[in-house]
Amino acid sequence: MTADGAPLRRARLARLRKAMSETALDALVLTHAGSVRYATGAVPVHGDSSVEAARPFAAVVTPRSVHVLGVEPEWVPSDIEAAPMPRTSRAVAQTLVDLLGSARAVGLERLPFATGAALEAALPGARCTSADVAVLAARAIKTPQEVALLHEAQRLNEAAVAEVLPAIVPGVREVELTGRFLAAMARRGVTACHVEPLWCVFPRRRADAPWSFPGGVPYRELPSTRQLAAGDQVMIDTGMLHAGYLSDVGCTWSCGGEPAAADRALRARWQEIVDAVLAVCRPGATGADLHRAARRVTGADGPAPWPVPLYLAHGLGIGGVEPPFIGTDLGLAAEERMILAPGMVLVLEPCAWEEGLGAYRAEQALVVTPSGHELLSAPPP
Amino acid sequence: MSRPDAAALARERYGRVQAAMARQNVGTLLLATPHLALFASGARRVQVAGSGGAVPTVVVTAGAPAPVVFTPDPDGAPPWMPRAAIEPLRWDRERQLAHIAELVAPTPGAVASDVLAPSLRVCLERLGRECVDAAPLLAEAAAPRTAGEVAAIAAALAVARAGLAAAAAAVRPGATPAHLVAAFGENMAAARCGFPLAEGLVWRASSRFTRLAPGEPFSPGELLALEFGVYLDGHAGVAGGSVVCDGSPPSTLRRRWFTALCAMARQCRAARSTADLRAAARAAGATQVGLLAHGLGVGIEPPLVDLEMDEDGPLRAGSVLVLAPVVEGFRATRALVVREGAARWLEPAP
Numbered sequence: 174m175t176a177d178g179a180p181l182r183r184a185r186l187a188r189l190r191k192a193m194s195e196t197a198l199d200a201l202v203l204t205h206a207g208s209v210r211y212a213t214g215a216v217p218v219h220g221d222s223s224v225e226a227a228r229p230f231a232a233v234v235t236p237r238s239v240h241v242l243g244v245e246p247e248w249v250p251s252d253i254e255a256a257p258m259p260r261t262s263r264a265v266a267q268t269l270v271d272l273l274g275s276a277r278a279v280g281l282e283r284l285p286f287a288t289g290a291a292l293e294a295a296l297p298g299a300r301c302t303s304a305d306v307a308v309l310a311a312r313a314i315k316t317p318q319e320v321a322l323l324h325e326a327q328r329l330n331e332a333a334v335a336e337v338l339p340a341i342v343p344g345v346r347e348v349e350l351t352g353r354f355l356a357a358m359a360r361r362g363v364t365a366c367h368v369e370p371l372w373c374v375f376p377r378r379r380a381d382a383p384w385s386f387p388g389g390v391p392y393r394e395l396p397s398t399r400q401l402a403a404g405d406q407v408m409i410d411t412g413m414l415h416a417g418y419l420s421d422v423g424c425t426w427s428c429g430g431e432p433a434a435a436d437r438a439l440r441a442r443w444q445e446i447v448d449a450v451l452a453v454c455r456p457g458a459t460g461a462d463l464h465r466a467a468r469r470v471t472g473a474d475g476p477a478p479w480p481v482p483l484y485l486a487h488g489l490g491i492g493g494v495e496p497p498f499i500g501t502d503l504g505l506a507a508e509e510r511m512i513l514a515p516g517m518v519l520v521l522e523p524c525a526w527e528e529g530l531g532a533y534r535a536e537q538a539l540v541v542t543p544s545g546h547e548l549l550s551a552p553p554p
Numbered sequence: 555m556s557r558p559d560a561a562a563l564a565r566e567r568y569g570r571v572q573a574a575m576a577r578q579n580v581g582t583l584l585l586a587t588p589h590l591a592l593f594a595s596g597a598r599r600v601q602v603a604g605s606g607g608a609v610p611t612v613v614v615t616a617g618a619p620a621p622v623v624f625t626p627d628p629d630g631a632p633p634w635m636p637r638a639a640i641e642p643l644r645w646d647r648e649r650q651l652a653h654i655a656e657l658v659a660p661t662p663g664a665v666a667s668d669v670l671a672p673s674l675r676v677c678l679e680r681l682g683r684e685c686v687d688a689a690p691l692l693a694e695a696a697a698p699r700t701a702g703e704v705a706a707i708a709a710a711l712a713v714a715r716a717g718l719a720a721a722a723a724a725v726r727p728g729a730t731p732a733h734l735v736a737a738f739g740e741n742m743a744a745a746r747c748g749f750p751l752a753e754g755l756v757w758r759a760s761s762r763f764t765r766l767a768p769g770e771p772f773s774p775g776e777l778l779a780l781e782f783g784v785y786l787d788g789h790a791g792v793a794g795g796s797v798v799c800d801g802s803p804p805s806t807l808r809r810r811w812f813t814a815l816c817a818m819a820r821q822c823r824a825a826r827s828t829a830d831l832r833a834a835a836r837a838a839g840a841t842q843v844g845l846l847a848h849g850l851g852v853g854i855e856p857p858l859v860d861l862e863m864d865e866d867g868p869l870r871a872g873s874v875l876v877l878a879p880v881v882e883g884f885r886a887t888r889a890l891v892v893r894e895g896a897a898r899w900l901e902p903a904p
Contacts (some may be wrong), residue, residue, distance in 0.1 A: 175767045220752025223589040223853025283608040286687040289670025352743030359736035364753045364768045384628040394627040482642035501645040
């Protein structure tokens with residue numbers, strides 16, 4: 174058996190059905206690989222969106238049934254109904270209608286236009302809305318087994334990054350580090366590369382990153398064939414899936430391995446921001462509390478200590494990053510409504526930056542516990 | 555070795571998208587699917603790690619010199635795009651949709667979208683705008699590829715093929731798919747290649763294909779089908795092949811597969827169709843396992859052809875096809891460019 178085990182699946186499906194009930198949805202049509210796996214334990218082929226379009230898959234969840242389409246039988250739990258994905262949009266829509274039964278309030282994830290249109294036509298009178306409200310509500314709180322998987326994902330990713338660090342030397346090109354990292358993860362049994370691994374030299378001056386959006390720190394996120402030079406501050410950010418769960422490891426490494434005094438000062442400031450946020454990170458605290466704690470360290474007048482439109486913190490779970498997104502255009506009013514609860518997994522990723530000195534950015538994963546929080550990632554190397 | 559200018563090639567594609575919009579009287583094109591957003595705009599990584607939903611991240615309006623891109627990574631937008639066209643991704647999806655509505659409102663003609671989501675439907679209904687499927691428009695814009703695009707795809711194919719060879723060399727009793735991915739990754743590093751297209755795929759090929767888990771060990775004598783893919787300079791390359799663990803596939807098997815490949819290739823010319831491709835493959839003994847053929851560009855692209863389909867479509871000159879017949883469990887891929895006359899291979903013969 175290569176699909177997920179029964180206890181993990183049962184716990185997740187129970188949460189999903191509870192969320193469906195609370196959001197008055199009779200059924201869900203899921204097409205995001207993470208959602209399909211969350212609801213069913215089935216494991217589609219992992220790839221970019223073009224690979225998913227070439228090998229489409231879906232799950233249909235109702236209060237009494239769960240079906241998977243388009244995933245090979247050996248990758249679907251034996252107690253879940255599995256069938257091939259029909260070849261045409263109209264046939265897909267008809268199959269979905271058959272599986273939806275009498276459902277009148279249906280939550281949908283992203284569907285190709287032709288399939289969506291055929292489904293709407295085949296469901297006259299049904300109320301179709303986004304599935305996100307139910308799916309994200311269910312996924313927000315992790316079961317202990319999910320937390321253990323996320324913790325293990327972090328540990329594997331950290332070990333792979335540590336294996337690549339000695340290769341960050343003058344003359345190496347940023348993009349060459351990606352394949353080395355992929356190989357290091359594969360040697361640990363992890364093969365699903367979910368996010369383009371980032372190995373980018375930070376700009377030391379705002380003028381070096383004219384593309385950056387105003388309001389945050391200047392940054393680069395996409396590796397190129399740029400050759401590293403001694404002392405470059407290399408931002409690292411890697412994410413791969415372990416058992417479907419995203420690891421998210423970030424740190425900053427001085428090319429050649431010897432941080433300068435300015436690098437150490439920036440790292441200390443990053444730690445100060447993280448410590449301030451961790452100090453308020455407990456059940457009942459809000460996203461706004463975390464946001465304000467970070468800004469108290471850096472002062473409210475300057476740019477936020479993270480790039481725009483990224484964030485101070487985000488949730489982490491199966492198949493990707495997820496809410497709460499703290500420090501975004503959603504704003505403080507929305508963050509006041511983001512209330513931390515035990516079982517939520519967050520990644521803090523502030524960036525300490527100073528004109529002329531450059532930046533230090535790293536990531537700290539944690540799970541909110543009944544009494545506060547526990548760290549899920551090791552201190553950055 | 556000089557690398558393709560991915561930004562310039564994206565600009566050429568954008569020109570084809572605009573031309574297709576004009577021919578189909580589409581005033582606005584909305585794209586939410588990452589590889590389609592990349593196709594039309596050339597912008598890398600317009601979403602963050604699986605967070606993308608059904609809200610468009612690329613908006614193309616008829617006649618505009620550049621698309622509007624909503625992105626977390628502005629350094630991923632092509633340098634020819636004006637600064638004002640690169641906007642921060644909005645996490646407040648309602649605000650993003652409201653802004654998209656502002657972009658759509660003054661345009662004439664239909665609104666084409668790659669997805670149909672309830673929130674987008676409501677947004678467009680408020681504007682009183684007809685929404686149509688973007689797929690035909692995008693298919694029209696996919697070809698003919700320019701010489702530069704074909705060269706970029708050929709370069710990505712070569713890297714994928716070299717990685718496949720490295721992975722195949724790692725097949726031995728007790729090794730696992732993860733070992734093969736590690737060998738492929740090392741090869742990616744040497745090729746300065748930034749991102750795999752998918753996790754490496756390894757199937758046990760017998761009466762049916764069984765996808766193996768990363769940790770599942772190989773046994774002596776079993777026939778394995780492998781497929782690996784990469785992104786290189788904004789273009790995709792894929793390579794598939796078959797190996798026998800601790801042995802070699804029988805030459806007769808390889809010859810039968812090659813016969814099917816050549817039969818399919820002979821159909822790859824303008825005025826032939828996907829039905830011709832299927833018929834040729836079937837006559838040569840190919841069996842239904844996954845896709846028989848597919849397009850290739852910034853990712854896996856239409857046409858998506860398998861033996862069980864009954865839909866038919868024309869093959870277009872200037873499009874790149876990957877042929878992947880399976881004969882008696884032997885599967886391998888080769889890519890070519892469809893032309894008016896005989897197709898041009900983009901990879902060496904086996």
